[in-house]
Amino acid sequence: MGNARPTPSEQACGPAVPTPSGRAVHRPLGIRDVALTGGPLGRWQQVNRDASIPLGIKQLGEAGNLDNLRLAAQSVAGELGEDAAAAFRGPRFSDSDVYKQLEAVAWEAGRAPDDDLMDFVRQAGELLLAAQRADGYLNSYYQVVAPEKEYAELAHSHEMYCAGHLIQAAVAIARVGGGEQVRTVATRFADHLVKVFLHDGNPGIDGHPEIETALVELHRVTGERSYLTLAEKLVNERGKGLISGRGRRYLQDHLPVREADTHVGHAVRALYLEAGIVDVYLETGDESLLECSVRRWNDMVAAKTYLTGGVGSRHAQEAFGDRYELPPDRAYTETCAAIASIHWSWRLLLATGEGRYADLIERTLYNGFAASTSTDGTRFFYVNPLQRRHDHFEGDDPGRRNEWFSCACCPPNIMRLVATLGHYVASVSEPADALFVHQFVPGTIRAELPSGAAGVSVATDFPWAGTVSFTIDQAPGSEWTLAVRAPVWSTAVSIAVDGQPTDVAPDESGYLRLRRAWKPGEQVTLELDMTPRIVYPHHRMDAVRGTAAVERGPLVYCVEQADQPAGVDVDDLALVPGTEPQVVDVDDLAGVGRTVTLHLNAVVVAPPGNGSPDSATPPYSTTPPEEQVTTTPTTAVAIPYFQWDNRDGAAMRVWLPVAHRSAP
Structure with missing residues (x-):
């Protein structure tokens, strides 16, 4: 990646983009290919830009995240004072909040260019360059507070976890253009990880999965095979007892990934790992990885998912509970777990083309995830219960949305997903020469099909009403397919073309497929049953x-x-x-x-x-x-x-x- 400018095809992409040689049956569209112009999701995206992201940037300064990196820069320059460790603020993984914020800013600036946003990317990049060691290592906590424990506390150090979020920020920046400093820093760190954990034989794996999916995405951007190889190694080594401390089930280190049938332990870690597992499958073709991930997805949906799509029923260890252990008042259902669930389901959708994954994304997106943010975009839930009593009080759950948290993993995570909502709306199936619409949002969709460029405008008052109209704006001269998801919750689904009903029924993957030589101006109307x-x-x-x-x-x-x-x-x-x-x-x-x-x-x-x-x-x-x-x-x-x-x-x-x- 280095200082090379991204190609136009990279610029047109979003956060999860399998390579053309991968095993995906669907190809995602770019952040500029889908524009959300209304509805709750479109409004949320605008509030995210106007209120949430500026708040996040401000909080990084006030909470000490940026100051921690300045301390790391002093350590690199040999200017670190004796009291530097005491000056460090926040959790040891505080760098990750900076990286998630960077990713959110990059996607938002890519969606709608903004010089001020890119100034933040540039300034942060200069700070990261100064804070990074010559060998590529970068972690403010371990450079300032505990340099003697580098990679010695992987069960809880979050060193590779932080690196993963840095890499994902760099991937976003590469795909929207600009930010060479962040891209350089991330590539150096990735090369350092390859040296330490692949070539030098360090057997360790991080207690908090995240690096796996980031390394795969960096491989997709750069073509560097060693990043994929390291991700594959980390997936294959999990479950062999290589992480000490905090409990093997909590860390998803109790069973090899191909043997586990159900989720246990920390919910966010488990689902970030699943996203990485599917990403590795998509690039290697290892069917055993897809099979085990689908098996656990089925179990999670059947017995460990709340009505809202939230997951993780225990405050203790922010963990999955037993099957059917889903108390409403004690639901932890961390916002980051909802985000991880969406990431995982999206990758399974790209891998299989099955609409049931879009169904769960919809449930989670409109409920368990959407509840995370106040109407004005300035307050956030970490925990998302399904019941709150009048006298509720708990130390780790204030009961109301907060502007920020001492462990602020959720707010910038929310911001980066909201900035990329268009990525999850539609995709292309090239063998079928089809444009698939998964989520119903007012706006426009543009896609390059094998037969040529296609454009569709979407008009709807969804989710308040069940009519969704698709107008063909641009079409190749030959036949192609418009495929629209039939939501599992709608007991009756009908579809018409220019007012004429069709007898098309949902196929086995859950989509209504209409194939013809479409002409600009033709309109498809989907009617969904909105009966309570x-x-x-x-x-x-x-x-x-x-x-x-x-x-x-x-x-x-x-x-x-x-x-x-x-x-x-x-x-x-x-x-x-x-x-x-x-x-x-x-x-x-x-x-x-x-x-x-x-x-x-x-x-x-x-x-x-x-x-x-x-x-x-x-x-x-x-x-x-x-x-x-x-x-x-x-x-x-x-x-x-x-x-x-x-x-x-x-x-x-x-x-x-x-x-x-x-x-x-």
Whole structure:
């Protein structure tokens, strides 16, 4: 990569781009090929540019991340003072936040050029050049605080993890153009890792996977095979007990990757590893890697994924729990885990062409991930529970979105994904000469097909409404296929061309395929069923047995205290089954903005005094609940889960008890 200018084809790419010789059946489009012009995702992308990214850059200065690198630069120059270790601020992996912020800035500047953003890239690059040692090593903590422990604490040092985020930032910069300093630093560090862990025989692997997928992407940009070889080695060595400390299951070091059937341990680490596993498969063709990754994806979706798409049910070790261990109030569901899930599912989609991976991306994107950020883009969730009580308090979960965190892994991670949302909207299948649309967002899509250039404009009010219109703007003269995903949640799907219904049904991969010699001006209209759905949990999910939740389109709904009638507590609500929720379109809900609320037929449950603060008796009874409670009919108002916590900070819940009986 070095100082070479990126080619136009590199500039047209996004964060995950398999090589032409790889095993991908779909090819992603570039960040400039898909423009989001509206809807929640388009709005979020604009808020990310206007508010979130400037906040992130400011916080890197205030939290000490950039100062830590300045200390590292002093160490390289031989000017480090005796009190330098005490001056270091933040966790030992603080450099990674700088790199994720750099990646977010690069993609955003590539999406819509901005001199100020590229100035940050240039200034950061100059700092990194000064902080990097002559041998290519760069880690402010180990250069300043513990130089004698370099690569001696890999279970928790995050040295390769930080390097991975640096490499991903450099890949982004290479693909959008500019930022030669960052690219030079990243390549030197990657070469250093190859020397130490490939050629010199150091058997270590990092306790936090991330470097694997970064090395594969660097191989894709540069063509340097040793980066791919090192990534393959790190994947193959995991599970052989090479990492000491913190527990082998926590570190995904308990079983070789081809033998593990389910996810255990730290959720973010597990899913970053999965993304790397699929990336290695895509470039090597090792089918055993794809097979084991798909097997674990199936298990995760079936038994370890929340309704919101979030994963990781335990606060302890930020980890996956047992199968069906999915408590709503104790859900950890870290934002970074949602991001990692999207990364992994996207790579599986490129590898297989199966729409079910786009289905999970949609669920996670609109719910577990979208909830991470406040409406104004300046506050963030680290933890994303599905229930919050009025008196909630926990040291590692403040209950409200924060502007920043002492461990600030999530905010810049959010920013880099939001800046690249267009990357996940559509792809091309070259053998089929087809343009596949996976996510429905107002905007434009441009793609180079084997038959020529194609352009499509998308008009929709999704996810608030189920009509999606595709207008052909540009088309080759010969036949090509427009393929549109049929979401698994829509019980009825229809598609028409210029107003004429077709008899096309979803194929086995979950897409409606229309093939013809398209002409500019022709319009395809997709109609999805947006009827609200009452959903019930698997009988083994003990924490939510006897409850139900509400969904509409891709959105999971919740009841938040701010919307309920006076005197009605969300914790006393029970859902009356058998009635369809009323859909209410709201142009501008105070504190929230555009939304669609659902009015639910519910009851207020009033049990006897057992367990109330004044009763002084335990909250248990020998009388069955349906025989002891009284109920009062009410209308509960639900809002999309991703819009919660933008108002009063009071109680919220996704799962509501199902009423045993309504009031007489």
